[in-house]
Amino acid sequence: MRTAIIGLPMTGKTSLFTILTGVHEAARVGSLETRIGIAKVPDPRLDALAKIFDPPKITQAVVEYVDFPAISKEALRDPSYLASLRVVDALAHVLRIFEDPSVPHEKGSVDAARDRDDVDMELVLSDLVVVEKRLERVEKDRKKIRNPELDQEHDLLMRCKAMLEENTPLRGMTLSTDEEKRIRGFQFLSQKPMLYVLNAGEEDAAKLAEVEKAYREKLGAKPGTEVAVVCGKIEAELAELGPDEAKELMGSYGLAEPGLLRIITATYSLLGLMSFLTAGETEVRAWTIPQSSTAVKAAGAIHSDFEKKFIRAEVVNWKNLTDLGGYPGVREKGLLRLEGKEYIVKDGDVLVIRHS
Numbered sequence: 001m002r003t004a005i006i007g008l009p010m011t012g013k014t015s016l017f018t019i020l021t022g023v024h025e026a027a028r029v030g031s032l033e034t035r036i037g038i039a040k041v042p043d044p045r046l047d048a049l050a051k052i053f054d055p056p057k058i059t060q061a062v063v064e065y066v067d068f069p070a071i072s073k074e075a076l077r078d079p080s081y082l083a084s085l086r087v088v089d090a091l092a093h094v095l096r097i098f099e100d101p102s103v104p105h106e107k108g109s110v111d112a113a114r115d116r117d118d119v120d121m122e123l124v125l126s127d128l129v130v131v132e133k134r135l136e137r138v139e140k141d142r143k144k145i146r147n148p149e150l151d152q153e154h155d156l157l158m159r160c161k162a163m164l165e166e167n168t169p170l171r172g173m174t175l176s177t178d179e180e181k182r183i184r185g186f187q188f189l190s191q192k193p194m195l196y197v198l199n200a201g202e203e204d205a206a207k208l209a210e211v212e213k214a215y216r217e218k219l220g221a222k223p224g225t226e227v228a229v230v231c232g233k234i235e236a237e238l239a240e241l242g243p244d245e246a247k248e249l250m251g252s253y254g255l256a257e258p259g260l261l262r263i264i265t266a267t268y269s270l271l272g273l274m275s276f277l278t279a280g281e282t283e284v285r286a287w288t289i290p291q292s293s294t295a296v297k298a299a300g301a302i303h304s305d306f307e308k309k310f311i312r313a314e315v316v317n318w319k320n321l322t323d324l325g326g327y328p329g330v331r332e333k334g335l336l337r338l339e340g341k342e343y344i345v346k347d348g349d350v351l352v353i354r355h356s
């Protein structure tokens with residue numbers, strides 16, 4: 001799972017990257033390279049389980065973030081910039097809402113809705129170029145041979161074109177499973193799920209929830225999008241501190257919860273993800289899978305062999321397992337269930353996969 005952090009110059013992209021990955025690099029303002037970092041998904045359930053199983057290893061789920069150079073018309077014509085943007089699963093667009101005269105704003109004033117629309121339009125235009133090029137090719141081919149496949153592709157591309165020409169991102173498009181497959185190869189930028197990250201000033205630190213609510217209304221609910229807010233500058237500083245110091249500083253700013261948690265939660269919800277857990281004497285671990293995944297798919301996330309040789313899954317809710325102090329307790333209470341391949345895994349399920 002990889003999310004690209006994009007946005008106009010000096011909006012707080014690198015600050016967000018630091019918040020998420022804990023990797024700090026102050027000297028990169030205006031940098032033209034992309035950087036990949038790993039965010040560990042905070043999960044208190046792991047700590048609770050570790051208390052019971054006392055394993056040498058605790059492994060959090062991870063999500064990858066890429067710090068992209070500022071987005072612009074030029075960048076979106078650069079083949080290598082485009083290529084690395086096309087392969088990500090989601091986009092996080094950093095919108096500046098902090099006022100600070102010492103930080104220049106490319107457009108001269110702070111206006112999140114305008115910046116959102118401008119960047120979305122650039123994504124739309126870049127997709128339109130791809131659609132038109134492909135349509136030209138398909139139309140040529142259709143003159144040579146009759147092929148229902150080509151006709152279907154033509155119709156689908158015409159639908160994309162109509163949407164894009166109305167300046168509507170493809171995120172809002174309703175697609176059948178077949179169309180979804182057909183369209184996937186184009187890796188359209190305006191089709192990628194979009195997280196709008198509002199970068200607020202330190203004066204907003206104590207009321208981030210209110211700020212987020214106000215901006216949700218201002219930006220309007222759009223399909224395939226989510227909104228989250230961070231306090232870029234101070235939260236990036238926090239990312240470098242140890243947990244105790246960070247907590248103290250958070251308290252002094254009035255920050256209720258770490259930005260990492262808010263962004264990850266929003267990313268999970270945007271991408272329809274959830275976590276299940278595994279717990280034993282050697283390792284306690286969280287795994288990320290799409291919501292509504294079956295037990296056999298969850299087994300495959302652990303190991304492809306487990307998916308092929310799946311027999312059954314032993315399932316128990318993490319809270320029951322920790323409340324009752326381990327497996328003997330849940331067995332005694334009859335809370336450990338045996339489930340088959342088609343069982344729909346729930347967030348917080350602890351699984352043991354039985355395989356041949």
Ligand SMILES: Nc1nc2c(ncn2[C@@H]2O[C@H](COP(=O)(O)OP(=O)(O)OP(=O)(O)O)[C@@H](O)[C@H]2O)c(=O)[nH]1
Nearest residue numbers: 009010011012013014015029030070100200232233
């Ligand atoms: N006052 C204030 N300044 C901020 C905030 N977030 C970022 N900045 C400042 O804005 C400048 C740019 O921040 P970065 O995180 O480097 O922004 P960026 O989008 O990565 O910038 P480029 O990569 O150069 O496009 C830095 O000087 C930050 O200290 C904020 O919440 N409040």
Ligand SMILES: [Mg+2]
Nearest residue numbers: 013014029030
């Ligand atoms: Mg940067």
